[in-house]
Amino acid sequence: MEKQKVVVNGERLKQTIEEFADFGRTENNGVTRLALSNIDIQVRNHFKSSCEELGMTVKWDDMGSMYATLPGLDNSKPPVVIGSHLDSVKKGGRFDGALGVITGLEVVRTLVDNNIKPQVPIVVANITNEEGARFEPSMMASGVMSGRFDKGQMLKSTDTKGVTFEEALKASGYEGEKENRLQDASAFIELHIEQGPVLENESIDIGVVECVVGMCCYEIEVTGDSDHAGTTPMSMRKDALFAANNLINEIRDKMSKLDSDLVYTIGRVDVSPNIHTVIPNKVVFTIEARHKEADTIRQVEDIIQGLTESEGREKCAVTANKLWDRDTVWFNDQLVSTMENSCSSLDYTYKRMPSGAGHDAQFIATYIPAAMIFVPSVNGKSHSEDELTSWEDCEKGVNVVLQTVLELVAK
Ligand SMILES: [Zn+2]
Numbered sequence: 001m002e003k004q005k006v007v008v009n010g011e012r013l014k015q016t017i018e019e020f021a022d023f024g025r026t027e028n029n030g031v032t033r034l035a036l037s038n039i040d041i042q043v044r045n046h047f048k049s050s051c052e053e054l055g056m057t058v059k060w061d062d063m064g065s066m067y068a069t070l071p072g073l074d075n076s077k078p079p080v081v082i083g084s085h086l087d088s089v090k091k092g093g094r095f096d097g098a099l100g101v102i103t104g105l106e107v108v109r110t111l112v113d114n115n116i117k118p119q120v121p122i123v124v125a126n127i128t129n130e131e132g133a134r135f136e137p138s139m140m141a142s143g144v145m146s147g148r149f150d151k152g153q154m155l156k157s158t159d160t161k162g163v164t165f166e167e168a169l170k171a172s173g174y175e176g177e178k179e180n181r182l183q184d185a186s187a188f189i190e191l192h193i194e195q196g197p198v199l200e201n202e203s204i205d206i207g208v209v210e211c212v213v214g215m216c217c218y219e220i221e222v223t224g225d226s227d228h229a230g231t232t233p234m235s236m237r238k239d240a241l242f243a244a245n246n247l248i249n250e251i252r253d254k255m256s257k258l259d260s261d262l263v264y265t266i267g268r269v270d271v272s273p274n275i276h277t278v279i280p281n282k283v284v285f286t287i288e289a290r291h292k293e294a295d296t297i298r299q300v301e302d303i304i305q306g307l308t309e310s311e312g313r314e315k316c317a318v319t320a321n322k323l324w325d326r327d328t329v330w331f332n333d334q335l336v337s338t339m340e341n342s343c344s345s346l347d348y349t350y351k352r353m354p355s356g357a358g359h360d361a362q363f364i365a366t367y368i369p370a371a372m373i374f375v376p377s378v379n380g381k382s383h384s385e386d387e388l389t390s391w392e393d394c395e396k397g398v399n400v401v402l403q404t405v406l407e408l409v410a411k
Helices: 010-021 038-052 098-113 140-145 151-155 165-172 240-255 294-309 333-345 360-364 391-410
Strands: 057-060 066-070 080-084 122-126 187-193 206-212 214-223 263-265 269-272 282-291 317-326 350-355 370-375
Touching: 010 038, 010 098, 010 391, 038 057, 038 066, 038 098, 038 122, 038 165, 066 098, 080 098, 080 391, 098 122, 098 187, 098 391, 140 151, 140 360, 151 165, 187 360, 187 391, 206 333, 206 391, 214 240, 214 294, 240 269, 240 282, 240 294, 282 294, 294 317, 333 350, 333 370, 333 391, 350 370, 360 370, 370 391
Parallel strands: 080 122, 080 187, 187 370, 206 350
Antiparallel strands: 057 066, 066 122, 206 370, 214 282, 214 317, 263 282, 269 282
């Protein structure tokens, strides 16, 4: 006889998601819960008491990230960690971040319900300030933990009212010890909404995230001459905007011939002097591109460099400055396979996919085996009050995490 599979309580999961969304719920059923705001402190207190009710011990570190530990049979072994973030953007959704923390809570509740004592401790983590909506940059605490960001610099980050992160952290009561940081774990699992349309479009239950894609971002500057829009013959102009228009068309044309998974965006265009009677003398625009293969990003960079070399730019000068880039972060292959097996054993459809957006897991992956699960976003919407994932899809995602944890703690 086949053993009955342990699954999570979907009704309780739904209630918990709504319960957490009550902290900062907006009139359009979204959530505003900026990092270390009063409402964030309240949801932290609620998370803490919810965990303590389950017999977990809750600690926090020097950046305010919280860790609730369910003891295992052997507490000398590194824990399995499930986590994400409880902060949100202004007028964000109920699922982004919170779902990954609640996943941990529901997994622990299910273990406790079924009297399953894990071999190793299980930690549910709430990582501080993933969004960077109040204090820039995003993924601040995981960036500090992984050594990517300088803590001293982060503490000085200021919100629009002039309050520093350090002041807000101290006032919150959640400034803890550095030694409590996430240092040693056998796995970090983050469930997150997809924030894109792929899973819904392809009617797939689960995305098993294999990487966070690399990217590069350039600023292109086109310089011509400002002259009178009425008195300068067309043949005598150096119109920076016509030149920029040609460059943008060239980018579109050349990049569309690269891999179909490549995404690229001209997100900002500044035209000077931006007066209707004056020929534009300067256009500055950004071009960013994302793809999981480093080779494709290199081809993109060749195309961008090529823009500065060729002739025929309406007699304008073109320069390209790299603003920044980021290599693809590949998640732990073994953990990704375990997640795929969990999907199969639950008869859920799934696909391996990259993440085009950044997440705490990508920084944590630099020193702890990490991977992510995506659940479908209705219409691909996020960072919006319209953000939605069906209760059924949430439940499936949490079941995949539960199965994966059971597999990991059985070892
Ligand atoms: Zn998020």
